[in-house]
Amino acid sequence: MMQPALILVVDDDPTNFEVIEALLSGQDYRLHYINSGDGAIAILEHLEPDLILLDVMMPGLDGFEVCRRIKAMPMGATIPIIMVTALSEKRDLARGFSAGANDFISKPISSIELLARARSMLLLREQYKQLQGFNTRLEATVQMRTAQLRALSIKLLEAQETERRFLAHELHDEVGHALTAIKLNLHRLERIMSTQASEPLADCLALVDGTLQQVRNISLDLRPSMLDDLGLVPTLRWYINRHAKRTGLRETLTCDALAQRLPTATETACFRIVQEALTNIARHAQAQMVSVTLRQANHTLHLTIQDDGVGFDQTNLSQARAKGTSLGILGMEERGTLIGGQLSIASTPGQGTRIALRVPLAAPV
Template sequence: MMQLPLILVVDDDPTNFEVIETFLEDQDYRLYYVNSGEAAIATLDHFEPDLILLDVMMPGLDGIEACRRIKAIPVGATIPVIMVTALSEKRDFARCFSAGANDFISKPINSIELLSRVRSMLLLREQYKQLQVFNSRLEATVQARTAQLQTLSVKLLEAQETERRFLAHELHDEIGQALTAIKISLRRLERWVTSPQASEPLEDCLTLVDGTLQQVRNISLDLRPSMLDDLGLVPTLRWYINRHAKRTGLHETLTCEALLQRLPTVTETACFRIVQEALTNIARHAQAQVVSVTLMQANHTLHLTIQDDGIGFDQNSLSRAQGTSLGILGMEERGMLIGGQLSIVSAPGQGTRIALQVPLAAPV
């Protein structure tokens, strides 16, 4: 059953409350009376009225100051306040509104005016309550949809890694072995063919097969290095950073403290992909000379940092429509999906620092 609207009447003169009670007795309202501003503020600790009728001229804490303090309280900020006053100067009305009052009624109180103002403010209060309910439902819906999207994102990344693992295996085992067999056959053919005219085409074919075989191996390793599953994150990062440094000419170092335990597979994969994406962006855009990667564990938190001495960028003007920002978005999403937080600090001419913190479960 819906409760009737509750009106808090604040006036140091009980006679004024009786007048208000008489004017509103035929209405479906509940009235509660206190005789001071201090009592009105204390009342909000026990229940939340739907409307406050607040006398301005009261001894001690006057109505204007009481209104200001009520509006400063979270529960009071949304309660409509009608000031009841015998004052008639415009500056007095301005003081009431500046204190947070929503409306005012002049004394002596007119019953029609009182009913009109009360109904208007209670309607405002009801609309606010409905808006709160709508916002709560909307927030719950957004949270549910966000959780669903995060679940789908995790499944998508897992599916991508599974597909990468499969493609890497196929490239290494099937195509790689086929190219190796072709190379062996060409070598045998080279020994059998004595014509000088055939030796040059054969050598070209062998060179092409060697190059293709190396490309297949590189693609396979970039898709999903098997050592990530077999040996873990640290050996894989050490191998990848050395390999990337040789390919790009960058001076890249890995500083790693011994981890207390083998990390979850999803965490290892996310950290590896973040380093992979960061080093790719550095090689393409940063014009850096030195890159340092640091991995450490402290207070049940994994800390991963990638720092370069490149040209940096203006974070305020970076548009997510640019290619580099898509890479940043991907790194942020990977960090978020493992419960971590990724931050990027950069400025023109000052390089870029990418830092990831991931909470870890305490070792059993």
Template sequence: MNMPSILVVDDQPDNFDVIETLLSKQNYLLHYAASGQEAIASLNLFQPDVILLDLMMPGMDGIEVCQQIKAMPQWQPVPIIMVTALTAKEDLARCLKSGADDFISKPVNAVELRARIHSMLRIKQQYDNIQTLANIQVSTIKVLESTLNELRGNLVSSLPHELNTPLNGIVGTISLLIEDIDNMDSAEIRELLGMADQSVRRLEKLTKQFLIYLELELSTHQQQNIEPQSTHFSMAAIEAALQSHPQSVDRSNDFIFAIEEADVSISDRYLAIILHELVSNALKFSQSGTTIKISSQVVAGMLNVSVHDFGRGMTEEQISKIGAFMQFERKTYEQQGTGMGLKLVQKIVERCGGQFSISSVYQQETTVHIGMARLKSRNTCDLSSLQLLT
């Protein structure tokens, strides 16, 4: 924590020497200004947390200095303690009316001086804490607003369908079981439960995608601390991603691997999400019988990973508009999903200090390129609340 900054304003340097002596054992950073004009001019330089202001000064007196400082919004929260030899109630009232937060009488008593400064610093700290929370709140609101704007896309048309389809599957299956379970054999019951399970998993995936997306947005804007981690990129990690996609079993012969393994500066959780989403996209947008190639290579301290498919491809305009709830040609192909997958991958990679790009030929092929740093803990990222989508 930085030492509190105290600005002493007094036309008599000897008075500053006295205050410096009285506060010599305190952990304060003391500054001196010989006039009101000098004090006002030095505010940005000294960034005071408390101001000790002499009342009786030639030219601009303490009352006027206090009024001018308190008239500046950025310095209004800084407590001002008037130092005065006057004791009349009218004079003290003038000090408080000018905006002073406290006063202390001359000759200055060491115990009283330290107590009043400590009290004012505590008030300033409380204000700073409140201001920090307010800034976080404003930042959070801005993040949510920008996120909502980004989510608009084809939200109105796609989200109701993505929510209603699995919900209808769950409700419909339960209704059938309630109405006719006594007349069903075990095979029929298992089939219905399997359909309900697929709907639940689809709904669960959508919910987790939402949570991960918002978590990434908030953590980026709030600059949350990240615990260093290193994860081994390997065939085992890729196989785990494939296993989370039942449809990949029917296309096991379509996959080609050219993998160079390496330790990368990313959490295993983030790596799992990236691989899951990239495999999901490649399977969704390419036909069975076409090749999907997953490759990786270490180049100049980076692990470059690419996932290539001979599928629908994307135009340059579509690539430039990749975002949450941006699914292209949805009506033509009637695919499931929210269009959030590639945006999640992009956010994770960029948050971890990596590189993300897409190259594609429309109606022919697509390659997603990712560059991840190797063994550089300052680029490592993790959020403990994120979990692999399954």
């Protein structure tokens, strides 16, 4: 059951409170009386009225200053204030509205005017409470949906990595073994057939060798087994050396010695971010040098990828994000977010690009 509206009356003269109390006696309101501005401000620390009737001419803090201070309080900003005053000049009204007052009642107080203005302000207060409740429910719904989307994204990435692992295994074992068997058979044929067949056999062997290498490369790019077996640092060292040989870039890796293996999700996300970043650098950056750094400090993992390439205007990056055309960068950001990290990208035309990932780590037990 809802409680009656609470009205705080602030007036240094208790007689004025008695008048207001008498005028509102037939209404379903609760009244609370304070005889000073200081007292009104202090009581708002533990009392939240629905309406404040505030006298203007009080000793100490006058009503204008009291109103200004109440409206500066987080809770007080939403409480309607009606100033009760004998002042009637326009400049006094302007001072009151400037201080944050919502309405005025002139002295001597009219019963009809008091009731009408009080009802109007209390209706606004009730509407605000309803809106606040709606916003709270909406925020809770958004948070719930965001959590559900994040959980779904995590499951999707896990499913992708599982599928990558399966495909890499199948390519390495099934296709790779089949191609190796074909190669061995071709070598046997080469030994028993005439020299006239040597040229097409050599061509077949070269094709098999090229296909085997392609299968190995695809398998490794899909999911290097050493990421599961040895962890992030050895895998990054192997991948960066391999990428440097394939692209001609001068790439360096600087790593702290990690006290223990990182969570599987963190290792996978960091590897995929480095993989995507190096692919983008090779395609677009026109860089000569790339440095990858992995450090751990104060229970936080820091991963940075820095190149000396052409860079880009970050305004264009913001526009690409909005259009959804920068899928590689969006994918890196999403991977960082899903492991509780934060990925930032800093770039200036002609001065290269720096990608930085910060991931909080659980303190060792």
